[in-house]
Amino acid sequence: MYTFSNIYKSGITLVVSLLYLSTSFSQIHVPIKRGIWRGVLQLNDSTQLPFNFELTSNKDYPYMIEIKNGDEKIIVTDIKLKGDSITIKMPVFDSEFKCKNFEDSLKGVWINHARKEKNIVPFSAKAGESRRFLHPPTKPLELQERYKVTFEPGTADEYFSVGTFSTFSGQANGTFTTETGDYRYLEGYSAYGEFMVSCFDGAHAFLFKAKRSNDSLLSGIFYSGAHGHENFVAVQDDKFQLRNPDSLTYLKPGFKSIDFSFKNLDGKNISIKDEKFKNKVVIIQIMGSWCPNCMDETKFLAPFYEKYNSKGLEVVALAFERTDDFNKAVSNIERSKKRFNANYEFLITMKTGANQASEALPMLNKVMAFPTTIYIDKKGIVRKIYTGFNGPATGDVYTKYVEETTRFVEKLLAE
Numbered sequence: 001m002y003t004f005s006n007i008y009k010s011g012i013t014l015v016v017s018l019l020y021l022s023t024s025f026s027q028i029h030v031p032i033k034r035g036i037w038r039g040v041l042q043l044n045d046s047t048q049l050p051f052n053f054e055l056t057s058n059k060d061y062p063y064m065i066e067i068k069n070g071d072e073k074i075i076v077t078d079i080k081l082k083g084d085s086i087t088i089k090m091p092v093f094d095s096e097f098k099c100k101n102f103e104d105s106l107k108g109v110w111i112n113h114a115r116k117e118k119n120i121v122p123f124s125a126k127a128g129e130s131r132r133f134l135h136p137p138t139k140p141l142e143l144q145e146r147y148k149v150t151f152e153p154g155t156a157d158e159y160f161s162v163g164t165f166s167t168f169s170g171q172a173n174g175t176f177t178t179e180t181g182d183y184r185y186l187e188g189y190s191a192y193g194e195f196m197v198s199c200f201d202g203a204h205a206f207l208f209k210a211k212r213s214n215d216s217l218l219s220g221i222f223y224s225g226a227h228g229h230e231n232f233v234a235v236q237d238d239k240f241q242l243r244n245p246d247s248l249t250y251l252k253p254g255f256k257s258i259d260f261s262f263k264n265l266d267g268k269n270i271s272i273k274d275e276k277f278k279n280k281v282v283i284i285q286i287m288g289s290w291c292p293n294c295m296d297e298t299k300f301l302a303p304f305y306e307k308y309n310s311k312g313l314e315v316v317a318l319a320f321e322r323t324d325d326f327n328k329a330v331s332n333i334e335r336s337k338k339r340f341n342a343n344y345e346f347l348i349t350m351k352t353g354a355n356q357a358s359e360a361l362p363m364l365n366k367v368m369a370f371p372t373t374i375y376i377d378k379k380g381i382v383r384k385i386y387t388g389f390n391g392p393a394t395g396d397v398y399t400k401y402v403e404e405t406t407r408f409v410e411k412l413l414a415e
Contacts (some may be wrong), residue, residue: 029082032063033104038129041204041205042122045224049207050132051200054124069199070173070185070393088204092295092339095334097123104128114203114322116288118227121205133189133196135170143167143190145250148237149176151222151230162242163234164395165190165197172197176208177397179242180369180388181293195220203292210234248387249372255363257380258284262318262347265330270316270347272380274390283411284374285317286357289332291370295340296391300402302342304409311413312378315344318360320352377412384408 034055041049053067063081065088069072074341078089081101088097092164099108101294104127112119131213147163165174165186174192174197175184183206188197195210216236223229251258260273272282285301298317305315321329329348337346351360357367368387375384390397 029081030090030101031103032086032101032106033127035127036130037125037127038131039106039123039125039200041200041221041225042124043205043207047207047223049198049200049205049223050134051198052130052132055127067200067202068187069201070123070187072185072199072201072393091189092294092336093201093203093290094335095202099123099125110205112203112225115225115227116322118225119336121226133199135189135191135194135196138336143172143195146236146238147218147234148240149232149234151232153231153233157230160240160242161232162240175391175393177242177394178388179245179248181371182390182394182397184292184296184391185393201292203290208232245387246384248368249385250365251382251385252365255382257382258361258363258374258375260318260347260361262349263326264345264347265333267326270345272316272376277316278380280312280314281308281378281380281409282376283313283315283409284376286361286367286370286372286374287316287317288320288322288352288370290322293369293389293391294371294393295336297371297373297389298336298340298342300391301344302340304406305342305344308409308413309344313409313413317342317344317346318349318357319346320349320357320360322352324350326350375408375412378415383412 030054034057036052036054039051039053044305051067051069053065056064056066058064060132061077063079065076065079067076076088076091078086078091084101084103086099086106090096094113095111097108097110099106106125108123109125112294143165145164145166147161149161150158151161152158159178161176161178163174163176165172167190170189170191172188172195184199184201186197186199186206186208193212196208198207205225207223208220212219213219218234219231220232222232259272261269265268285297287297292328301315305313319329321332323329326348333346349360351357354367357362361367371389373386374382375385390401392398
């Protein structure tokens with residue numbers, strides 16, 4: 001983990017103070033320039049994470065932002081201008097920008113309310129800049145398509161990933177797939193023997209920087225927001241496979257089913273033993289509104305539930321929120337439900353983290369990832385437990401998952 005200098009910490013405090021002071025002294029509405037922008041998160045004294053967004057408007061919203069990460073587009077409409085201050089609240093995750101508006105530039109902070117430490121990151125943005133990374137456009141570094149990636153190599157925290165990237169004229173797009181989920185849509189460049197990609201989705205700010213050591217080896221560093229970093233090496237490998245996600249979490253000996261009872265968003269206790277779930281195929285989603293992979297899964301499950309509910313499918317989500325305030329947890333989940341039009345049951349566990357998830361479901365060997373998904377047949381027997389979720393950014397991996405899940409659930413419904 002990085003320890004920032006006293007000057008850097010003081011800078012954050014000063015920026016936050018200026019944001020609130022500026023509103024008090026300036027009541028004249030300052031317009032903001034529409035068009036493409038380049039935003040920068042200052043992760044530490046020397047490391048910047050860039051991303052692009054476009055500021056537009058329509059008949060419903062005087063200001064609207066579209067954040068771009070490769071093929072992903074995130075629409076943000078909760079934007080408020082007051083004097084020379086602007087507040088931008090992210091649509092799914094509990095985070096926001098508070099900035100001073102200079103018409104063609106912004107200066108302020110990004111605040112991730114889902115985190116308790118190092119959750120305030122300095123932010124700046126400039127209008128008219130479409131380049132994500134300010135790098136020379138020539139001499140591209142062509143990447144191989146598929147890599148075996150080792151994070152924190154040679155340590156007790158070592159874990160593996162599959163990196164899949166495509167490059168064209170120096171532009172790089174792809175993602176890293178791990179046993180607990182993917183790092184979603186990464187975009188950047190590969191040139192002059194360097195590889196840099198980033199993504200910002202409102203919850204996670206990811207930056208990967210690497211250099212080529214030889215024809216097939218990359219070595220670099222992965223930054224996760226302002227709170228941590230990991231070393232990694234990547235070697236071209238078309239055959240390496242991660243462990244089967246169906247094998248990582250399982251029922252302890254002597255168990256065939258699971259049991260739980262938590263409050264729903266209305267405060268009513270809901271149990272898996274309730275009449276609603278009897279003689280039904282049930283998908284249990286272990287998730288949190290702070291988790292981007294969980295949101296990718298919710299985006300998949302919402303229409304899946306609508307398609308198969310009349311045929312005997314129920315879905316229930318167990319939410320492990322990063323708050324001990326029930327009403328705050330409900331608010332977080334309702335925002336996600338609305339965003340993805342998810343009409344299935346969500347329960348508030350009032351617990352957080354993988355350790356507490358394991359404690360809440362003691363019949364499981366462990367919960368190692370959010371999301372973890374449990375498939376139960378009409379007799380109440382657990383038939384499969386799937387760890388993690390690799391979403392649309394993984395391309396063929398996601399397509400295969402959708403096909404296999406559809407076949408499996410249809411089989412359970414037909415039994």
